[in-house]
Amino acid sequence: MVATRERTVMAVTAITIAVAFATVLYLSKRRKNRSKLSTSEAELLLLEPEGEEEETEEVIRSPCCSTDLETKPQYMFKRVLADNSYSAFKHLKREEGETNDLSLKLHPYEDEITYMLENPPVLSYFNKSENCPDMDASYVWVDTQQKLEYLAELLSKEEVFAVDTEQHSIRSFLGFTALMQISTHKENFLVDTIALHDEMSILQPIFVNASICKVFHGSDNDILWLQRDFHIYxxxxxxxxxxxxxxxxxxRSLAYLLENYCGVSTNKMMQREDWRIRPLSEEMFHYACVDSHYLLYIAHCLHTELKIQGHDFHRDNLYFIHEVFRLSNMACIQLYIKEFQSPPGESAAKSLISRYSNSQVGISLKDDRTREIIRCLCTWRDVMARIHDESLQYILSDNAIIDLALKVxxxxxxVYSVIEHADLNRDIPNIQSASSPSPVVIGHINDINHLLSEITNDIDNLFRRIFQRYIVQAKICPLSIYNYALLSELNVKLANLLFPIQNGNKSSVRVGKKTSRKERFVKKFSCKAPVYHNCRIYASDGRLLCYCDQRKIDWYLRRDLAKIVEHNPPGIVLLFEPKGRPEDEDNEFYIQSKKNICVGCGEKNHYLRYRIIPSCYRIHFPEHLKSHRSHDIVLLCVDCHEIAHSSAERYKNQIAVEFKIPLHVRKVVNSEENKGSTLSSSIVEGHEDVGVSPLHLRSAAMALLRHGSKMPSERFEELTQVISKCK
Structure with a gap:
């Protein structure tokens, strides 16, 4: 009897799995034929909550979403490691017993990288690239699994090879790798990572092979992108x-190295081409090959210079080589993470309000209703971008959000007219399908109109309504491999955890407790908006000049001195040749992006500006060292700020004692009557009645300057006596 029951259960389970598989296969075929999922088909995959039909009907405005008519390359991927859901990214698990929590935090090859850092190899394989290679048009296009396996076998026999990647981010929420360039001493390979997206793990053993050196230029982003897309470390x-x-x-740019060592000019603006298109244009083929073709020779030249400098300065040929090796492989330990805010779009809204508050529309943004509209639109945009796998700027530009909030x-x-007018000067380069308003906005334009008319201060409730409409119901927007997890019941439960509501109020871990002193300090003094906007300014030849904030970008654009070429964050190309470039003054600091985190512990939620050089010393610096310089300003959280401040005070006291310079001026005295012009806090005895405090002196001087002519004679004489004590 028991055996029969077990067989029955197994049979039912097998039938259920078969039906589910057939359903997914059927829907996949329907999607390939560019036909829309019907409501009944969506309900096969998503459970509809009970008892919410009436409320849902009030929210729904648009009859359907027609944006699934376009088949994007990434929709053909069968396996996506980083989808658009709110769940964390899971890294490769090398051992079966490893928990999911560990896979979120630990680098799977940290032991191998650490061992190499402690035992750096002798990089002798660069000597094979002594002559600059000629650039011919030959390359191997790798677009099948068989070719990829051949490439993996060939690379396994190499000691070193060069790598570069091209990314696409305009028509994707997280972005994806569209092309990989690999060059050996003899051949160039262009790997179609779109066609081979699901097979790229074939190259994984090659990239983690410690006996093979991989040469990159500016690898920080490439390391994260390869982890995100292919679990390649x-x-x-x-x-x-x-x-x-x-x-x-x-x-430090690759364009500079190509020109300096190889005599080759390259247009770095090609990075912003649409690398999804197939076949690639002739210019794109050439650019892709050049990037990796000369990299081994450049590495050889730099390796030789490092060896010479090591011998000259440290009598050790490998000193600087090992330093480069250490810096390079330290970057390999970083892990890709998916970032999201609570609630979605909140960070973008704060950034928008901060940026535009300093511009000509700043006065209007002080209105609470305008700010709430911005927050609502940013929340809607975030959800739409995740569902449709589009970038935020493609869905709805920042300019459009501001104009909608101001004009309502x-x-x-x-709504259509306002968005179209706001995006007249928008430039998304070389993306043929980029239009304004976007197809997503057109398909949901009534929803935007409804949001503007039913604005609410309860941003969490707004997110729930949007979440219920597009995610729980799943009757409007098309399914894809990128939003399936987002549209599942699991993420509905996750949303309830992210945005819990209890008795109509947002729950909090510290309910009923008094706000701590630290929290009050953070609320009052921490930066209210991101400090670094990481906007880019390029020269006319495409070389990066500096990173800056949004205000400087707006300044150039308002005067028609530049055109915008990048979004999120913005980037502009100057329409004139600047007087100087950062590299001319050896100012590498200005061509580095900066993160809005505490430099001490990595805290992201709050931070304060901290001056490494105290102002009491800085005011005595030469003008060229203290004007328009931010080298000595870093971001610290409250805890790290307190530690740094305490250490700085101790060091300042040490300097004051060592060089006999008063740290705190208590009184200013007459220099003729006293040998010292100031009295420090450490010089007390016999001087209690001598001089006047700096604050009293300043107040007296300002009063005489501003109101001396109207002041009563007695008061005028009194303040004059204060000043005379210090003459």
Whole structure:
């Protein structure tokens, strides 16, 4: 009887799995034929909550979403490691017993990288690249699994090879790798990572092979992108950009190295081409090949210079080589993480309000209703971008959000007109399908109109309504491999955890407790908006000049001195040749992006500006060292700020004693009557009635300057006596 029951259960389970598999296969075929999922089909995959039909009907405005008519390359991927859900990214698990929590935090090859850092190899394989290679048009296009396996076998026999990648981020929420360039001493390979997205793990053993050196230029982003898309990690890396840093090169760009060592000019603006298109244009083929073709020779040249400098300065040929190796492989330990805010879009809204508050529309943004509209639109945009796998700027630009918040159109036609007008000067380069308003906005334009008319201060409730409409119901927007997890019941439960509501109020861990002193301090003094906007300014030849904030970008654009070429964060190309470039003054600091985190512990939620050089010393610096310089300003959280401040005070006291310079001026005295012009807090005896405090002196001087002519004679004489004590 028991055996029969078990067989029955197994049979039912097998039938259920078969039906589910057939359903998914059927829906996949329907999607390939560009046909829309019907409501009944969506309900096969998603459970509809009970008892919410009436409320849902009030929210729904648009009949359907027609944006699934376009088949994007990433929709053909069968396996996506980083989807658009709110769940954390899971890294590769090398051992079966390893828990999911560990896979979120630990680098799977940390032991191998650590061992190499402690035992750096002798990089002798660069000697094979002594002559600059000629650039011919030959390359091997790798777009099948068989070709990829051949490439993996070939690379396994190499000692070193060069790598570069091209990314696409405009028509994708997280972005994806569209092309990989690999060059050996003999051949160039262009790997179609779109066609081979699901097979790229074939190269994984090659990239973690410690006996093979991988040469990149500016590898920090490539390391994270390869983890995100393919679970490819890197062990044994030589980064030519890190070599430029150690050698203190005037420039660190690959364009500079190509021109300086190989006599080759390249247009870095090609990075913003649409690398999804197939076949690639002739210019794109050439650019892709050049990036990796010369990299081994450049690495050889830099390796030789590092050896010479090591011998000259430290009598050790390998001193600087090992330093570059250390910097390169330290970057390999970093892990890709998916970032999201609570609630979604909140960070973007704060950034928008902060940026535009300093511009001409700043006065209007002080209105609470305008700010709430911005927050609502940013929340809607975030959800839409995740569902449709589009970038935030493609869905709805920052300019459009600001204009909608300021004008608050009443009808759908007005919404369309406002967005279209706001994006007249928007430039998303070389993306043929980029239009304004975007297809997503057109498909949901009534929803935007509804949001504007039903604005609410309860941002969490707003997110729940949007979440219920597009995610729980799943009757409007198309399914894809990127939003399936987002549209599942699991993420509905996750949303309830992220945004819990209890008795109509947002729950808090510290309910009923008094706000701590630290929390009050954070609320009052911490930065209210991101400090670094990481906007880029490029020269007309495409070379990066500096990173800056949004205000400087707006300044150039308002005067028609530049055109915008990048979004999120913005980037502009100057329409004139600047007087100087950062590399001319050896100012590498200005061509580095900066993170809005505490530099001490990595805290992201709050931070304060901290001056490494105290103002009491800085005011005595030469003008060229203290004007328009931010080298000595860093971000610290409250705890790290307190530690740094205490240490700085101790060091200032030490300097005051060592050089006999008063740290705190208590009184200013007459220099003729007293040998010292100031009295410090440590010089007390016999001087209690001598001089006047700096604050009293300043107050008296300001009063005489501002109101001396109208002041009663007695008061005028009294303040004059205060000043005379210090003459």
């Amino acid at each position: 890197i062990v044994n890396l030589f980064d030519t950009a890190k070599a430029c840093t150690v050698l203190k090169k005037p420039k 159109p009443k009808e759908a036609e007005e």
